[in-house]
Amino acid sequence: MSNDLTGKTIAFLVAPEGIEQVELTQPWEAVKQAGGTPKLVSTDPGTVQGFNHLDKADTFDVDATVGEVGAADFDALVLPGGVANPDYLRTVESAVAFTAKFFDLGKPVAAICHAPWTLIEAGVLAGRTLTSWPSLQTDIRNSGATWVDQEVVECTAGPNTLVTSRNPDDLPAFCERLTAVVAAG
Template identity: 75%
Template sequence: MQAAFLVAPEGTEEVELTRPWQAVTDAGGGPTLVSTHAGKVQAFHHLDKADTFPVDLTVDEATAADFDGLVLPGGVANPDALRLDRRAVAFIKSFFDAGRPVAAICHAPWTLIEADVVRGRTLTSWPSLRTDIRNAGGTWVDEQVKICTAGPNTLITSRKPADLEAFCAAFVSEFSH
């Protein structure tokens, strides 16, 4: 199982990157850190700086065909920066176009809204995105993990770090098919 993790150069919630990354590794898979710029990304623990992580590929170097699925960690600043980068949005959309599964947690569905891929889908997120998801044509639910197959691919979403165990189990199972 090869999984792409897309994060902005700064702002991803560290645990929403490291726990899913470890879940892929524990399942015998290969995680790849993809970002909009080469170098390192700065993760955060809420509003405080946490560790940095080396970027494996930029969005210009990676393609959906190289991966079994895409993981979109949250944090408030991370998806907000990614949704403003047309290359990152195109990279996300390419997974939907290719029918590959996508997993997004917390605020990460902002990037899905920007990629115009939530219409007709049911998903969850951090509660503050509820109206954004509805306005984009999606159905928001308050569940630990939501697996939606109503579309060209499977979409797995969760609300927050407390949901990580269920989130990781769901996306690892889907990416392993």
């Protein structure tokens, strides 16, 4: 299987609330179906609150906090969207540092929708090409990156591979690229 993730552990970094649930659950299931081990990492222990747009949805148990683990413990990072989720993460120094370290180590990162806000704060986008929810395009350009309106973008113009998508409609392509990139190492 070309997208075999057996033996690979993928961090899903989220805030305590405001996560667009489908942008967490669909990539999570794609990682599991490919044989990988997803781990939910947050800024606080306990549970996190998912949302279906602006409505509360399910809660999810946190596996570890950013203070308990590091990028070296994982093979890749997934950043789900939701407006409040990355907006909060970019204000937490340990979450920003955790994210940046994946770039320092050359490990794949996948971000969807509003999640590039965390990448902007981490200072890792200069010279990169990516997509996002359209309202982030000015922020992305101001960070030194190129914004494009595409279903999925795989950028290798940096120390790692960066996979980005615009919104939940792009999840099938996002999940396919995520698993392929992580499987390739």
